[in-house]
Amino acid sequence: MNRKNKKILQTILIVVVALGIIVGLYLYAGQRAFVSTIFSGLTLGSLFFLVAAGLTLIFGLMDVLNFAHGSMFMLGAYIGWQFYTNPTFIFGIAPLALAFGTGVMFISVLKPYVVAWNLSPRMQKLLPTIAYILAAVVIVFAVLGFDILALADTAMVAMTTTTVGNPLAEISPQEPLEEFWIRPVLIMLGGLLIAFGSSKPGDKTQYAPKENLGKAILVPAILLVLTVVSVFIRESAPVSVLLMNGNIRFLLSILVSVAFGFVFGAVIEIILIRPLYARPTFIILMTLGLSYVIRELVQFLWDPLTYQMARPPLFAMPGKAASIGEWLRNGNSTIDILGVTVPTYRLFIIALGIIMFALVTLLMTKTRLGMIIRAGVQDPEMVEAMGINVKSVFTLVFALGVALATLGGIGAAPFLPVQPLMGDAYQTQGLITVVIGGMGSYVGAFVGAMILGIARAFGDYFALKLSLSPAIAEASTVIIMVIVLLTKPQGLFGKKE
Amino acid sequence: MANIAIKTKINQKSWLKSERGFIIFVVIMLAFPFVLNLITGTGLNEGVTKFWQGQLIIFFIMTVFAMSYDLLIGYGGILSFGHAASFGGGAYTFGLLMKHWAPNFIKNTPIVIGNTDITMIVVLLIVFLAVFLVSILIGLMFAVTSIRLKGTYFAMLTLALSTALYIIIKSTDLHQWTGADEGLHGVPLPVWLNPTQNRLTVYLISLAFLVISYFLMKRFVNSPTGHVVIANRENEDRMRMIGYNPVTFRTIVFVFASIFAGLAGALYSIWNMSATPTMMSVVTTVNALIMVIIGGMGTLIGPIFGAGISQVIQQFFYTWFGARWPLVFGLLFIFIVMFVPYGIVGTYRMHAVNFQQGRKRLFKHFSRQEESPREKEVSG
């Protein structure tokens, strides 16, 4: 009873202090400054949440601290920006990526047969090695002479193109289909070889039932169809996408970015993180290296430059809207709220953050997957012992986390300069958010992100008023973290260790 | 377990023998500028000789920094992203005092004993004492935060803390002191310590610094305190149960490592006569981390290899792979983390017995071959 009373007292105290701070700030700053600061705070908070949600779930469930999360945020922005500005690059590499994925996914069909082969132990070791080497050779041949840099340059070219009817008119034509088709075929072969190698031929201890083969063939079959389609629409699709309404194109680029993040996350988890679960420190080191690689890759493809993604038409027209209705009709860039001019794109980001929080909440509380995640945060071993394949849940959660980060990236792209280091600051703030909110708690991530965002906005406001640099405000978020850690080491919503 | 086994082996051997490799390394490094001087014929303070001395100075300083990081991560089992705070803290303390305090002090209070003016010596002593104290303070700061937090949580906190320090040091508010983004440049140095005018002195000082640091750290690791630190890494709860307070020992490691990092930072700011925000950033810590990983965690000698290799990579990868060489380096790093997690020295030690046996077999093989060629077929 005593503990309960103490807890209630504590909560009341926190609420009173928070209210006091808010009222104080309101009186000090005045309504106009207060409202506009709150809006920029919520905008930042939404972006922090999109980064922190993935971090916290990944950490809570599998004790993995993903130091490449900021880079994935950045990658999301780049992919979305590419698709929005000129999707030639995305459609150009899609056949290859899909072909590879198709090949690898055939593992679910191959494995039950391959495992049952009668092979000597020597052959069991030798065959996968041969398969991997062959796969490497085949893939090298497949991509030989594939000019990925020219493809990546298309978005940069498009920015200077003024042709209205066909924005791609000035771009040099791509490799004709007669020459191109061999590449996806070879890459698929490479993927199949890798699938063959990693399905451990002859290893009878592997569990691979043949019964649900019909189900197993579904995913690779869908991928195969997609690959074929992507090969044929490679040249025509970019033009038709660019001729679409800008808002729809933006929506599509969000979808592409999220889908990319999901697949990318799953691949990273399976290839790079899974072998390291026994050595947690090395996961951190690996993700550090990964963030380095991603950053350099982006600079390799798109040069170490800063890009500005154009705002979609809904947020682009200069001028202030008096009401939400007017904004939606005209697509104004700013809107009047309580006498304050607020950029409409900020409202979009805030809405994105809130919608994602609602979706994550639904996922975590209403679905079986959410139940498994919450149980796994406490004791993954026991979840596995109950007959649930925890490893695939890990992959799924990692993929979801990365998808959220890439969503944050594309959300931020029309609003932040798109450049290779754009994710770093958000990663740091995301980590601070996670510490404040408590590892593994998505509610904590949301509350922490909003607190941090608003604090950051007011920090900027005060820094401006006291003629300090905004750097001081950025550094001062650490103070909030230290205060929370000293009073509640497990974070606001963290589980007690 | 493996570490303890290695250690007893070292204790049994004589000191000179067990450190044979390191001593040879030091002798080569001592002779290096003079030999190069003889070969190329350029003076000690010009041309190729000067350039390579400069490269090696960076190598020595980064090696000490990486070794001190190895104390934390390899021996203490503490993953901290804030180690550059000590390095940069040392550099900035040195730079700030030398630039903003020392000139006035030298002008106003000359200290003369007999005929020699020792003001500069006194100033340098005071400045290095300040560096020492600041490093201890920074070490204590991280030690205090590690009382309540462990593992990944702690790593995140150090990351945030060091980011905050980095942001503050490059903020425009402190421009007149720190030079903000560009950093603190033109740190005044006496002629004999100036790396452009007297590079050999700086070279020898850095080498001496490396040698002294290496032996002090080695001594620390092999001392009873060091053993407790290692045991703490393996099992903190057990150590607590038998009466050692892990926090005390963690604090000792932090402070000890921080002192070396701070001194390395100060030396680095002598070398390039400046202190820049990058020296304080996470990138610098990660560089040390990469060196430790390449060389082998918990080996102390490994970081020498690591620092050397990363120096070489920075020199040559650019010419090999162009402007995007870090891409190759990053891939290499991931490969090392995945497949050679114990680094060069660690992997060598794990297979040392195999290597030695292999070598013996090889010798036997050849000696037999000389004696009677027919036996080779039998043994083969």
Place this chain on the structure above:
Amino acid sequence: MSDVKHDDLLLVDHIHTYIGQFHILEGVSVRVPKGSITVLLGRNGAGKTTTLKSIIGLTPPREGKIIFDGMEIQGKRPYNIANLGIGYVPEHRAIFRQLSVLENLKLAERKKGDFERSSDFIFKLFPDLKRLYKLPGNHLSGGQQQMLAVARALVPENKLLLIDEPSEGLAPILIQQMMEAIETLSHTTTILLVEQNFIMASQLAKQFTIIDDGKSVSSGLMKDLVLQPEVIHRYLGASIKTRIELEMEHESKE
């Protein structure tokens, strides 16, 4: 051990298990005949819990065989093993404290509708749980948590239940209730039980295996074991004795 009797549901054959670098099990063999309760006895730290974990695959054995229902299961992933029809009730009431009682039970479903099928039986066995089914796990008392842990293993159709120390830290009246529940379960399911409480074990189990210092040292029928006080004393030692004494003290108080 090689002659597998037809009525053995589970056969653990000389398994060696390591945790990190520690050799925990150095040759443990257990036979679990179909349709009755087998109990693993032994001192604390003898390796009983590790044996259960090795069977379910959480600490896979490096050597030896585990045959369940005619299939070799050693080296398979825990979820595969569990899906063959083995329910595992871990020690220390490892329920999911962040989840409600209902969610804990729902999580245990392997097929859709498992819970609907078994809920009547579960709530008849543990009426308390029906009353509490909306509460989060961390609001439950120790006894209720233990009941939930057992109930969770009853949701899917299991051929074998591995139950680790169900009486640990329970009040005597709850021990009685738990014993009755396990007794009821044994009519439909085979059970491998780890139990420190010798009185409870001797009343419930038909067969026993004693594990000492990572090896199985003795096995047979429970009714023979109770007649051999020197064996009980030697392998189960003082801890059992004090337990018995404690029981008697409790009874004399009440």
